[in-house]
């Protein structure tokens with residue numbers, strides 16, 4: 426039996442979107458491929474509120490995270506971490522020989538603008554990475570306030586991981602001055618995993634041109650130059666199946682209305698938080714709580730494994746805590762095409778199980 430997924434990615438994919446993944450192939454060097462890929466970029470620009478170029482990568486989101494830190498750091502990167510995915514960005518820097526320092530917040534706490542200011546005022550850094558929405562702790566960082574700090578440092582490249590928020594929360598890339606905004610398909614966009622997407626500013630491009638060892642497959646300059654020269658075709662064979670499905674899903678997102686989509690995510694988030702605070706406790710402070718998933722402190726010390734086993738019998742699945750937070754927390758995702766109705770049904774079932 427298929428389990429309805431309330432885990433923070435991969436998410437359930439709507440049957441009509443899934444069907445588009447099975448579209449027969451086209452040549453990746455044809456005009457049709459150019460039209461398809463240009464269409465995706467145009468729609469992604471709307472969803473990201475940007476005029477910047479869009480780059481697609483046949484990797485998961487981690488691919489573009491690695492590409493961004495490697496390609497755009499000229500001097501030294503300041504990596505701000507609020508959990509597992511900020512830590513991953515730091516590991517990527519180290520593994521690629523990119524000079525970097527990590528600035529960690531206490532578990533469950535955000536990256537503050539003061540932390541960013543303190544690091545940048547040293548003049549040591551020319552690239553900053555921020556996790557917008559940390560999927561382990563369910564924290565949504567105060568990106569507007571952080572962006573204010575970045576504005577004072579025009580030479581610093583601003584990279585943001587929006588893997589678990591873009592498409593579910595409003596992220597105005599140009600207004601915030603984000604140079605590289607990265608996401609992947611399997612979360613709020615509601616597609617299968619396997620494709621990563623980023624916006625890429627001219628400032629990031631110019632910085633990256635100064636970096637000598639950018640690798641090849643994840644060289645953002647190589648991808649950028651290629652799509653300019655070859656009318657939105659990619660240097661290597663992309664996952665055309667994802668392209669068909671993404672183009673179609675973006676139409677559906679526009680049909681729903683971007684603002685309506687964000688409002689739906691907010692409604693679901695509010696509902697889950699209210700439920701969580703009634704029975705347990707939401708991990709982050711209210712003002713930093715994510716719009717797309719809720720990390721709940723296991724204050725009743727229930728067995729998350731048993732809960733999930735019982736949910737599985739009824740055809741549902743939620744997530745245990747991530748890493749050190751396993752069993753101490755559990756997570757309920759409210760992202761992509763999930764509705765408030767779906768959330769109510771899930772929470773009623775959890776209530777029934779917990780009352781048994």
Ligand SMILES: Cc1ncc(COP(=O)(O)O)c(C=O)c1O
Nearest residue numbers: 485486487510558560588589609
């Ligand atoms: C916040 C965040 N960043 C990065 C990643 C890595 O993305 P991917 O699994 O698409 O490589 C994830 C995946 O869960 C994530 O939640």
